[in-house]
Amino acid sequence: MGTLELFCAICxxxxxxxxxxxxTDFYGLPFMVCYVFNCADCSSSKKETWTPKQANFAHMCVTVLANLTHNARTKRADGGEDDMTDSNQQLIFFNLENEIIPYFNAQWENLTSMSRRVKNTWxxxxxKSLAKETELFVSSDDGQMFALREHDLSAIGPSHEALKQIGRSKPPAASSARESSKENFDKVDETGDGPKTRGSSKRRNVDTSSSLKKTKVTADYASTRIAGIAAPIDFPFNREGYRxxxxxxxxxVPNRDVFELEESTYNKPIPAHIYRVVVHPTVTLSPNDRAYQLKLSEDRLSVSGFEGYCVxxxxxxxxxxxWYFEVIFTAQPPDSHIRIGWSQALAPVQACVGYTQLSYAWRSLKGTAFHQAKGKHYATGGFAEGDVLGCLISLPPCPADRDYDFSSLESLPPSTSYLPQSYKNLPLINFKHNYFYEEKDELQDVLKSLKPAPGSWVSPFLRPS
Structure with a gap:
């Protein structure tokens, strides 16, 4: 412990x-937490790979305090401490001005790729970072001394549970206090000796709700584990107009080292072409190409919803x-219905499947088929809980298919019409310490260019329970 070690995200x-x-060009400090490392056995290239991630001040403080704590424990051990086990369970506080900031200044290049700050406003x-992240740090009463909350320094790494919560919103204490005070008010009012008049309960609810401010619920991202990456990834939800x-x-990428050097330069645009889209190893439900109300299982193979039309x-x-896929309709509360089918990427997620010309759906109620919000009879009786549902789609072949008939063409279609997009021309954004391509939807242009695919068709199937 105390030497430079790397944690493989796969094994x-x-x-x-x-x-x-x-x-060969590796750098860093012991107890660093913002990187993705694959050992030679786990790497697809059979060579060790290390990708640093941009660390914020909270991440850097964990590394700094872990190193300071280890150095202090080592010094105590060299001084002849009798019981180091008890000593390792004690918090060791360090002064912000005299110990923590000097360590930052001495190791800045090893802590972050940002250029050194000229002013001392940092x-x-x-x-503020040390005082805010109470799950990671403990502060003294005067706010000038700080200690690392984690006693086991061997647990400090990219997979540390408390580190995954950095930057995530926590319920405000004021809101919790208001809720508890409301509960106490209701209890006192119900058990009071005063006269009970008609409508008093309704008036009480109106009066108390007017004084309570509603907490705004936001759902901007979802945390999901991806194969090959140890820590969960915070995916921003696809929203109307952006993906x-x-x-x-x-x-x-040729000359990648040169561009990575430019990337590390502070205040410059991130070179997007040295990145590529992560391809999920297996087909599952998308972590972010969905409505935020829907709940996915841990393996992202099951989805459940409880309100409104969503996809x-x-x-x-x-x-x-x-292509063909099957699903099992596992649970159906009373008076609820679902739709299943095929959808293009730009179909809205805050609407039902079959709502626009970009999706096709089959509804459980009466077995109605939908496209462009128009329903027509497809199968009598529909489907219900316990049924196995299948969806088939057949699309024209492309030049990438082995049995493609090239003799029927005067010229080959452009490869962009059938190969997956690279998205390398899109802007690159940093969202919660991970990089994403951001695509602006041109919905109207897509709708104008829609053309029927000759010989294509879709068909749902039912295997009753």
Whole structure:
């Protein structure tokens, strides 16, 4: 402990820095937390890969305080402390001005890729970060001394549970206090000895609700685990007009080292072309291409909803050939109904499938088929809880198919008409310490260019329970 070690995101094993063979330009500090490392056995290239991630002040403070704490414990051990086990369970506080900030100044380049700050206003930002993240740090009464809350320094790494919560919103204490005071008010009013008049309960509810401010509920992102990445990824939800794609470093880009050097330069645009879209290893429900009201299971193979019309799409699209999938309708509360079918990427998620010309649906109620909000009879009786539902789609072949008939063409269609998009021309954004391509939807242009695909068709199937 106390030496440079890296945590593999796939096999979840630790590797000493001195044991690395492929990382020649490697740098860092013990107990650093913002990176993605794959060992040679787990890496697709069979070589060790290390990708640093931009650390904020809270992440850097964890690394700094962990190193200071380890140094202090080592000094105590060298001084002949009798019981180091008890000593390791004690919090060790460090002065902000005399110990923490000097460590930042001495190790700035190893802590972050940002250029050094000229003004000292970052000292206040540092102090606020230490005081705010109470799950990670403990502060003294005067707010000038800070200690790392985690006693086990061997647990400090990218997969540390408290580190995953950095930046996530917490319920305000004022709101909790208002709720508890309202509960106490209701209890006193119900057990009071005063006269009970008609309508008093209704008036009480009106009076108390007017004095309570509603808490605004936001659902901007969803935290999801992705195969090959240890920590959960915060995916921004696709919203009306914008779509987001998680990216990773593209190791095939020529002269990538030069562009990575530019990327580390402070206050410059991130070069988007040195990244590529992360391809999910298996087909599941998309973590962010869905309505935020819907709840996904841990493996993202089940979805449940409880309010309104909304849609969830899969991680992988289809563009040619014949494809089929099945789902099991596991639960159906009274008076509820679902739709299943096929949807293009720009169909709204805050609407039912089949609402626009960009999706086709089959409804459980009466078995009605929908397209462009128009329903027509398809199957008598519909479907219900316990049924197995299938959806088939057949699209014209493309030049990438083995049995494609090239003799029927005068010229080949452009590859952009059937190969997946690279999105490398899109702007790159940093969302909660992960990079995403951001695409602005041009819905009207897509609707104007819609053309029927000759010989294509969709068909739902039912296997009753």
């Amino acid at each position: 979840r094993k630790w590797f000493h820095g001195r044991c690395l063979k492929d990382l 000292h206040q930002t540092l102090q 987001y794609y998680l990216v990773e470093k593209d190791l095939t 969830a799409r899969a991680t992988h699209p289809v563009s040619h050939g014949t």
